Amino acid sequence: MSQLQNIEAIEKRLWGAADLLRANSGLASNEYFMPVMGLIFLRHAYSRYLAVKPAIEAGLPSRGGKTRALTKEDFGQQGAIYLRPEAQFDHLVSLPDSADRAAAIIAAMNGIEADYDALRGVLPKAEYHKIANQDLGELLRKLNPEELKTAHGDIFGRIYEYFLTQFADQGAHDGGEFFTPISIVQMIANLIEPARGTVLDPACGSGGMFVQSANLVERNHGDPTKALTFYGMEKNATTIKLAQMNLAVHGLQGNIAEAISYYADPHELLGKADYVMANPPFNVDEVDAEKVRKDPRLPFGLPGVNNKGKVSNGNYLWISYFYSYLSVRGRAGFVMSSQASSAGRDEAAVRRRLVETGHVDVMVAIRGNFFYTRTVPCELWFFDKAKPEQHRDRVLMLDARNVYRKVTRKIYDFSPEQLANLTSIVWLYRGQSDRFLSLLREHLGQAIVNAQASLDPLLDYLERGRALAEAVGRLADENGEPEAQAAQRAMDEALATLVADVAAYAKVVQQQAARPIAENASNATLHKASERLAPLAETSRDLVKAADHLHKLAGHALEALSSEGKGRELSRLRKTADEARKAAVDALKPVRYFHRQALWLQERFPDAELRDVPGLVKLVSWAEIEANDWSLTPGRYVGVAPEEVDEDFDFEAALRDIHIELKGLNEEAVALATKIARNFEELGA
Missing domain, CATH: 1.20.1260.30 (N6 adenine-specific DNA methyltransferase, N-terminal domain)
Known part of the structure; x- marks a missing residue:
């Protein structure tokens, strides 16, 4: 969860x-x-x-x-x-x-x-x-x-954002500055892979970039306190304290300076940072052009200046700074406004010079609703000054806007598996097919593990369902009404079918468990493993539907017998059975989910090699970028994905989502009405 x-x-x-x-x-x-x-x-x-x-x-x-x-x-x-x-x-x-x-x-x-x-x-x-x-x-x-x-995880950083949002008048939450979603920070860390050296975040906020960098090192069995040195800049003293607290709670330390990054370089890291990670404020238009005109961190020159002597948009100041801080082998990953990748005039000139360095590595488009307090889409930019020669005149365009998980009515993120799949595309780009195959092995192996784990909850549900069906039968016989007896016969039939289906499923699970995915399985072997696991995955979906169907029939029986005094006993048995059903369904769903994650990769990259996939990814040449006004917007290049049929559409689940949406909107309306009334009272109206 x-x-x-x-x-x-x-x-x-x-x-x-x-x-x-x-x-x-x-x-x-x-x-x-x-x-x-x-x-x-x-x-x-x-x-x-x-x-x-x-x-x-x-x-x-x-x-x-x-x-x-x-x-x-x-x-x-x-x-x-x-x-x-x-x-x-x-x-x-x-x-x-x-x-x-x-x-x-x-x-x-x-x-x-x-x-x-x-x-x-x-x-x-x-x-x-x-x-x-x-x-x-x-x-x-x-x-x-x-x-x-x-x-x-970085729940502290998310709580920090919550307070900055609610206490907007406290002055530390300027327009464009907001907490970076954990999924996005993890993607940045995954793609630049900080392993050893200096990590700089010139707009560090609550320090989430540092925390996720450390987490990545830990996952790779390293000690981040020894491997990484963290440097940050932040203009607000209170925010610096929050960042220091966030680092400390994770056992980390960092040198965070109070500074306005447009005008100061307190750590003197020009050309020295091994990694730069940031989510700077977007579209700032109040930077004094004269103060930054001769800044050595602007090797591509100033972007546009307006008639007030201000830089028209600060996005390309940040982009230039991030590039300039990198060492000769450094990597950068940062969040940027979607409009920056195709901005025109002076910004386009800066972007052209940047592309011609050969160090723009990957561009990733992210859909809206990932940010906790904003609905805006964004893009992730990645630089690599040690980019291999064969990729110098290419940029990987990855459009991840169709990959997401809806967490709440307002918030989307990547599931861990979606994040891993997107990361694996970059592995293929970097020639790391072994890591791609390892991820496939992990997905398929998890499908088998989860199938084995689903057997006990399924058997428990059968036992509870049988007790419920027997109770329905007894009460239906006592009742003698045709409706109750019909409900009882329907339950018996559904239960008998489910018992047979579970027995057949258990046999297949045991057969697949006897053929585990080998650690060194080749791509061809993994395709065969995926094919043989497909029936198991589909059966797990069918069992979810069958379990739910039995639950609905129990509801019909309960309605038919509710007038009887003994209906309360039936309700108790149904509740117990329903708890077992939920456990069984929760255990079954990961079986198909992990198989589908493997299939998602195998269908798009069948040879375990990078290739263009419409609507998802394309390796783009400078010539094509030049022909598109030096745009770095992924959607401009990858095209449109073919429409997919949603085999898993669940009408009742969709209706439930709509109900949740409506309930949330109603709650917001009530809260807003209360706030308006209170404001009128304070005004004496």
Whole structure:
């Protein structure tokens, strides 16, 4: 399940906490989000602390029967921070009303700052004295929901964005600046593959680029604290503190300077950065042209200047800066406004010179609704100054706008498998077919593993369904009504069919499990494996439908018998069976899902080699780019994908989505009406 699927529940709790402070504290609107962020920091740090503590304790050395005490170094190696007992969130939540909670929270913050030099003077402290003791207790409880206890990934950065969005008047959330979606940060990290050296983000915000870079190194079994050095720039002091907190909670450190990146280069990394990652503010038009005219970070010259002496659009300043910071073998990946890739006039001249360096590597188009607070589409740009000679006069155009997962009504992202598939296309471009084949093996292997795992939930559902059918039969006989007896016969028939289908499915699963995907399986072998797994994948889909059908028939039976006093017993049995059905369906769906992920790649790249795929990818020559006004917009080159028939269309699911959409819109309408009424009251209207 995507972490984003919990975001609305988390939002409501956080906004409840914010409302509590707004109503009861002495803090101004531009101050009171920091105390909450400080506690979110403690909560998330504690979650990570608990996640790694068992493994650390298991590996601690003993001498004379006495185990060595935990140290902060132990936790740093596991991407977490050490928390003294008084800084652990459960301790703070459990404080009685008689305790001075503000003093306890401040003591927790002081303890962390004493252990970690990078956090000295960063964590909020004094503000807690302005909050009533009882309100602090309520605040601690509000910030301790199950959703945050199990949160993982860069949830801290997402919460940071939530507060910047809600507290727009606090001044750190300018137009065009917003949190980078985790899927997009992961794609940038996947494609530039930071492994060792200096990582620079000149518009670092809450530090999400650094966190995902470190995660990638960890996935490759490296130690990011030793492999990578992080440098960031940010113009807002409060945002810098949030970034430092975000880094610390992941066991990382970074040198983040307070600076306006248009005018300053505090780290003096011109030509020295191994990796540049960024999501800069888009379309800024207030940069003083005279201040940047002779900047050595603008090797392609200034883009357009308006009659006020301002750079008409700052997008190409950022693009030039990112390019200039790279070392001779450096790679850059960054988010940019979609309009930048085809902008005309002076910006087109800069873009032409940039393309002619031979270092523009990959362009990726992303659809709208990926950003948490914006619906705008964007593009990801990738530079590689060590680009192979055979690709110097080519640019890989990847249009990912048709690849997405709808997480909530407003938010889309990539599933982990979609992200891996898109990344594997770039592997093929780079001649890394072995990685492509490894991913195929992983997808197909997961289909088999999930098929095996689905058997027990299926058998449990059959048992619950049988008990339900027997109860329906008894009550139908007692009832004697034709409608109830018809419902009972329909259930018996459906159950008998499902029992037979599950038995046949189990036999095929066992046969496939006896033929695991070999680690060195060739492309031809993987095609054969995909073909033989296709019936298994389709059967898993059919079983989902059959399980749902039995559930619907039970509903009909319940309606037919609801007038009887014993209908309550039937309802209980149906509820138990329904819980088992949901577990079985959840276990079955990944079987076909993973097979389809493998098939998605195999249909598009059957020879495990890069080729042009309409609507998805094309390797484009300079000549073609020149003929298109030096445009770097992927959609201009890849064409339109052939229309695909949606074999999985589920009318009831679609209707349910529409209901959710309508429910969300109604809730927003009520909230907006309440806000308007409150504003009128404040105006005395």
